[in-house]
Amino acid sequence: MSLLELHDVSMIYGSVKALQGIDLTVEKGEWLALMGPSGSGKTTLMNIIGCMDKASTGSIVLDGVDFTDVTAGNLTMLRRDKIGLVFQQFHLIPYLTAVENLMVAQYYHSMPDEQEALLALERVGLKERARHLPSQLSGGEQQRVCIARALINYPMLILADEPTGNLDETNAKLVLEFFQQLHREGHTIIMVTHDPKVAELAERCIVLEHGRIANRKDRRIVCREEEVS
Amino acid sequence: MTKMTKYSMYTKMIWNALLRRRSRMLIALLAVAIGATVVSGLVTIYYDVPRQMGREFRSYGANLLLTPAGDQQVMMQNLVANATALLPSDKLIGIAPYLYDRIKLNEQPFLVAGTSFQAVKKVSPYWQIRGEWPADQSEDIVIGAEVAERLEIEPGQQVTLAVAGSEAEKKVKVAGILRTGGSEENFIFLDLTLLQQMLKKEGVISIAQVSITANETELNTLTQQIGEKVPGMEPRLVKQVTQSEQTVLGKLQALVYLVTIVVLLLTLICVATTMMAVVTERRKEIGLKKALGAENRSIIFEFLGEGLALGALGGLLGTVLGFFFAQAVSVNVFGRMISFQPLIALLALVVSIAVTGLACLVPVKIATEVEPAIVLRGE
Ligand SMILES: Nc1ncnc2c1ncn2[C@@H]1O[C@H](COP(=O)(O)OP(=O)(O)OP(=O)(O)O)[C@@H](O)[C@H]1O
Ligand SMILES: [Mg+2]
Numbered sequence: 001m002s003l004l005e006l007h008d009v010s011m012i013y014g015s016v017k018a019l020q021g022i023d024l025t026v027e028k029g030e031w032l033a034l035m036g037p038s039g040s041g042k043t044t045l046m047n048i049i050g051c052m053d054k055a056s057t058g059s060i061v062l063d064g065v066d067f068t069d070v071t072a073g074n075l076t077m078l079r080r081d082k083i084g085l086v087f088q089q090f091h092l093i094p095y096l097t098a099v100e101n102l103m104v105a106q107y108y109h110s111m112p113d114e115q116e117a118l119l120a121l122e123r124v125g126l127k128e129r130a131r132h133l134p135s136q137l138s139g140g141e142q143q144r145v146c147i148a149r150a151l152i153n154y155p156m157l158i159l160a161d162e163p164t165g166n167l168d169e170t171n172a173k174l175v176l177e178f179f180q181q182l183h184r185e186g187h188t189i190i191m192v193t194h195d196p197k198v199a200e201l202a203e204r205c206i207v208l209e210h211g212r213i214a215n216r217k218d219r220r221i222v223c224r225e226e227e228v229s
Numbered sequence: 230m231t232k233m234t235k236y237s238m239y240t241k242m243i244w245n246a247l248l249r250r251r252s253r254m255l256i257a258l259l260a261v262a263i264g265a266t267v268v269s270g271l272v273t274i275y276y277d278v279p280r281q282m283g284r285e286f287r288s289y290g291a292n293l294l295l296t297p298a299g300d301q302q303v304m305m306q307n308l309v310a311n312a313t314a315l316l317p318s319d320k321l322i323g324i325a326p327y328l329y330d331r332i333k334l335n336e337q338p339f340l341v342a343g344t345s346f347q348a349v350k351k352v353s354p355y356w357q358i359r360g361e362w363p364a365d366q367s368e369d370i371v372i373g374a375e376v377a378e379r380l381e382i383e384p385g386q387q388v389t390l391a392v393a394g395s396e397a398e399k400k401v402k403v404a405g406i407l408r409t410g411g412s413e414e415n416f417i418f419l420d421l422t423l424l425q426q427m428l429k430k431e432g433v434i435s436i437a438q439v440s441i442t443a444n445e446t447e448l449n450t451l452t453q454q455i456g457e458k459v460p461g462m463e464p465r466l467v468k469q470v471t472q473s474e475q476t477v478l479g480k481l482q483a484l485v486y487l488v489t490i491v492v493l494l495l496t497l498i499c500v501a502t503t504m505m506a507v508v509t510e511r512r513k514e515i516g517l518k519k520a521l522g523a524e525n526r527s528i529i530f531e532f533l534g535e536g537l538a539l540g541a542l543g544g545l546l547g548t549v550l551g552f553f554f555a556q557a558v559s560v561n562v563f564g565r566m567i568s569f570q571p572l573i574a575l576l577a578l579v580v581s582i583a584v585t586g587l588a589c590l591v592p593v594k595i596a597t598e599v600e601p602a603i604v605l606r607g608e
Contacts, residue, residue: 080522093514093517096245100241103238105521
């Protein structure tokens with residue numbers, strides 16, 4: 001059984017068809033890159049997969065749970081238990097320290113556990129910065145805290161929307177190394193990116209255009225540099 | 230490092246939201262504190278006004294008269310002591326006995342009143358004396374301004390007192406001349422005992438004026454008691470005084486009451502606006518918490534928690550400041566200190582928390598409507 005299955009998923013905002021007839025299957029342990037021009041529906045798709053928005057039509061099965069018709073409350077529960085989120089803008093709570101930011105995620109999930117949160121920070125190399133506020137951390141460090149937070153509740157699926165979009169090359173490299181490590185450990189990752197070099201790290205790449213998954217020969221964006229040749 | 234409970238994480242989040250966002254929260258805190266200050270101050274004044282004004286009103290003269298019962302012209306002085314025993318001593322300002330009669334001053338007939346100058350000073354503080362009050366134990370007298378004008382007498386002058394039908398004469402000094410704007414200006418005042426001796430009316434008085442801090446109801450009760458328990462005496466209220474006191478008090482209290490309501494409303498609006506700004510400013514944070522799996526209930530608890538903590542802190546601060554505010558008003562306006570009222574302090578605190586809670590309702594509702602999807606969108 002696949003981890004995630006989308007059938008004929010569409011998302012319509014008034015007159016804007018943000019997504020149309022998306023069929024997508026993601027296997028456990030897979031790393032999928034999602035590309036496409038601005039406004040093609042990448043974030044919309046991430047929101048639907050991440051249980052943050054309900055699709056207008058279509059069926060979605062995540063980890064054996066069909067959440068096509070679930071209530072908003074159940075969607076919250078699914079999101080809490082199954083999804084880890086990494087954002088382009090980090091979204092750390094500004095008045096809480098790094099370790100407290102991780103504990104908030106534990107708090108909403110089940111029980112805050114400071115020791116475990118500290119261990120998670122140690123994994124991303126930020127043990128020494130645990131008591132610092134986000135404003136006292138660099139962008140790269142903030143993104144590593146964000147990754148640690150995404151992992152803290154052992155999610156089935158990690159969603160990352162342009163995680164390196166706000167980072168310089170060095171920090172981007174460091175963050176991508178973490179994703180590679182996570183992938184090796186067997187995590188399932190869906191990552192939106194504009195950078196073919198980043199997409200290249202993934203096992204599979206799909207491209208969205210005008211709310212549809214583009215065919216390899218029709219699409220204007222290339223996922224892998226070898227495709228150019 | 231131990232596992233924390235959910236509760237301690239909750240308080241940690243709330244405290245840090247308040248403490249580490251100090252500049253923002255200070256404004257909200259200030260709004261609550263100022264509101265609480267004014268409200269607790271006003272409520273203190275509201276309850277203290279009758280006491281303060283009651284004393285203040287007593288400077289306008291007697292509000293209770295003790296007169297002889299029936300058609301008697303005079304009564305025995307010791308009846309006054311019997312009546313006094315029935316009055317609450319802590320509220321009694323003074324009792325001035327009077328014996329009225331006629332006397333000749335420098336051969337001219339005048340109205341005379343024997344009294345205790347010590348008591349008059351307390352009961353009728355509005356008496357204005359040109360010259361001096363008679364010294365204690367002296368035989369000096371005070372004469373009304375009309376009398377002084379007619380005879381062209383100045384303070385310090387010697388005059389001769391004589392009782393009609395008696396050869397006895399007494400030379401005394403005019404210590405001061407009295408102005409009240411009333412009928413007192415036609416009188417000659419001397420010590421009660423001296424007059425009693427001259428008239429051979431030892432132990433007899435015509436009337437006693439009582440000044441006591443009490444409202445109309447209390448005065449009516451006292452009057453009834455004296456009437457029943459002291460035969461030969463008929464107590465009477467000075468109606469104009471007591472009734473106008475009640476009216477003025479009522480109006481003052483209504484004014485303070487109104488201002489309190491207005492201040493409460495303003496505080497409500499101010500806190501609501503601040504909390505609204507807080508929620509708007511923290512839309513991203515709310516979206517994030519929801520994306521992390523927070524339920525609406527958690528979001529409500531957190532914002533209400535912050536609001537109520539603000540209310541409690543601001544209320545506490547305001548209650549303390551409010552006491553000093555009321556104290557300052559009392560000292561400057563009434564010239565008197567007030568005592569700390571624990572019940573009013575508690576009330577102010579509870580009202581602050583309730584008002585902040587109320588002010589948070591709409592902002593919290595808006596907070597629950599934030600969509601988690603906004604965190605991925607670059608809004
Ligand atoms: N809440 C909304 N209401 C109306 N239209 C929306 C809403 N959210 C997204 N859209 C529209 O849906 C389309 C897809 O938006 P989406 O954010 O998914 O694009 P994207 O691929 O993530 O773009 P980018 O690379 O710029 O982030 C856009 O045309 C956008 O304007
Ligand atoms: Mg996007």
